[in-house]
Amino acid sequence: MNMTTNISGAIRTAVLSILLCCVVYTLVIWAIAQLFVPNTANGSLVKNEAGEYVGSRQVAQEFTQDKYFHSRPSAADYNGAGAVGSNLTPTSPKITERAREIIKKYGATAGNLIPADMVTASGSGLDPHITLAAAKFQAPRVAKARGISEAELEKIIASQVEYPGGVMRNEPIVNVLMLNLALDRKR
């Protein structure tokens, strides 16, 4: 086989693969997605009661007010277009420092331990969940700020609990944005 035949074979193979793998395949999957699951296919955006988009169910946002449950710490500053983890080694004094500040802010003590997910930054900086334990830990503050009973709040939390993997017994988790939306709806 001479060089010209060789190169022409390579180019023809390349063109066919671009057509099938990049154009046809992408369009078929896109059509399936937009036809059957348009909401998640467009980023799982959620609306509030007024019908305005307030975020994505899959992407954490920052909560600072007492009346809302707070998300996990974010190395990305909750930037949905610049996800990043802290990349700190678990032996890093910077983690200790950050944890101390958070512990002070929430007033955790030896008798009222703070769940580990609230003092560790998630891998993407956009983890939309906290553990059920972390929700319960924050419940007294939220109940007080909203002037509702803790029992009532527990009920709302319970309606939002997810069990990843079912039988695999993973830690139960709560989606922070959905929980806060549920709280706002109750108001």
Add this chain to the structure above:
Amino acid sequence: MIYSFLLAIAVLGLSILISLPLGKWMFKMMCPAPDLMGPAHRKVEGFFHKVIGRAAEADQNWKQYTVSLLIFNTIMFVVVTGVLAFQQFLPLNPDGQKAIEGSLIFNTVTSFVTNTNLQHYSGESTLSYFSQLFGIMWLQFVSAATGLAAVTAASRWLGGSRERNNFYLDMCRATFLVILPVAAIGATLLVLCGLPMTFDGAAVVHTLEGAVQTIARGPVAVEVIIKQLGTNGGGFFGPNSTHPLENVGFYSNIIECISLVIIPIGCVWMFGMITKHRKHALVIFAVMTVLCLVKLGCAITFESEPAVALHDLPVAEASNLEGKELRLGAGASPLWAVFTTCTSNGSVNSMHCSLNPLTGLIPLVGMWFNITFGGIGVGFLGLFTYIIVGVFICGMMVGRTPEYLGKKVETREMKYALPALLMHPLCILGGMAIFCLIPAWGRDTVLNPGFHGFTEMLYEFTSSSANNGSGFEGLGDNTVPWNIACGLVMLIGRFIPIIFQLAICGSLFAKKEVPETVGTLKTDTALFGVVIGGTVVFIGALLFLPVAVLGPIAEYLTTLVH
């Protein structure tokens, strides 16, 4: 922790189950027997011949096959360099991504051509949708297919098959009949799990507290599945499958996890069928699986320890959650860390830089071996190099000419095997030596000081040379020295071994078959498995023991002082 083990066993078991029929399918598609082909299959083959043209008629020997492979890879390089260099003028750029810096283009193109997928950029803030689809994703398909084509040809030569070898035909079969159909099934499943698949630009919303949040999205699902299946690893978003839109929950995580290993395991079965040495393939598979299980056990155990930095604080006891995502579950991250470095994939679902010190050693070991399933095709070829060396050592011990699959292994094969084997440590340790000597290139770019910083650099070179692509992302690696050094290491780590491995296969193919005698080392016994396993561990790991001690092990030892 017990559930983490159960999850690991379940996912590995399921992957093996899927790989069995997949391996058979791969064999049927890659080596179609003319008299067994159905009419549809015949038409497809005819179509391939027509598209490729006259180049499809040649029966190539190993040299011609390698030349075609290199020509095709050069075209891959040129096309995607063009796509990335001109992305600001090309369509499908709703978020207005700008021009990319030159050394970053070189690094990125090299990274994806070599099936490494090391990323010194963050997808959502650097690449347009056009670059993602026609640059990155295209290379993810064809670089994986290149590996599959290479292992198919190598198996034909080793098995003494008289079938025609034609690189372009093999490429078409690998891309369109093996990888693309599996990717289409997987992408559909991921879309149903909830991954985004849209051409709209980033969404801008007002959060509940009134802040403005920009949420990057795009045609994510199609790229995520091929990055998993093709042992590629380059994600759509910066944090890869850690990102909640790239890995939406427990079940998408399982699908992505299984996709990491099924084609590499399938390659082993396919090798057995092509060479007609199925029991030998089973022994190879057993060696790979045992090594994988040992790594899984270690990683899960080490990672169940809490982060040392939280010691003595009023924090509830839990496994190390720094750099992890809650929806994926506790055992998901060490499992993935092992799978992604068993194969040469390199996608991540947690930040490897934030793994506990000893857990961080496990992915490193995986990449030093780089063969416990390995990259598509090239992983198997890597183990093949160890087999040649192992067989040779055994032959020397009993004092007769070593044989492998009925062919004598002699000086020429060993001459080819050594560079294929030694290029890996040379790239890693040599690169480390240079970057340790020049603080501006190495030390000043790490995030975590001390031993962990050393590991960040070690991981970068290891990942480049192993064509893996994961990283200790604390490293500020988008600098000109890192971009160029890693680019060169990836090229050497990919093409030097492939060329020599194909050379060995071609050389063995040309030899006369020697009849089996009582003195022949049988390749389908447990003893042979032990020999290969031993060769891998001793040669693969001992070379790296000093750097392992200087990095992760030293960091672990400092934690004992507290």
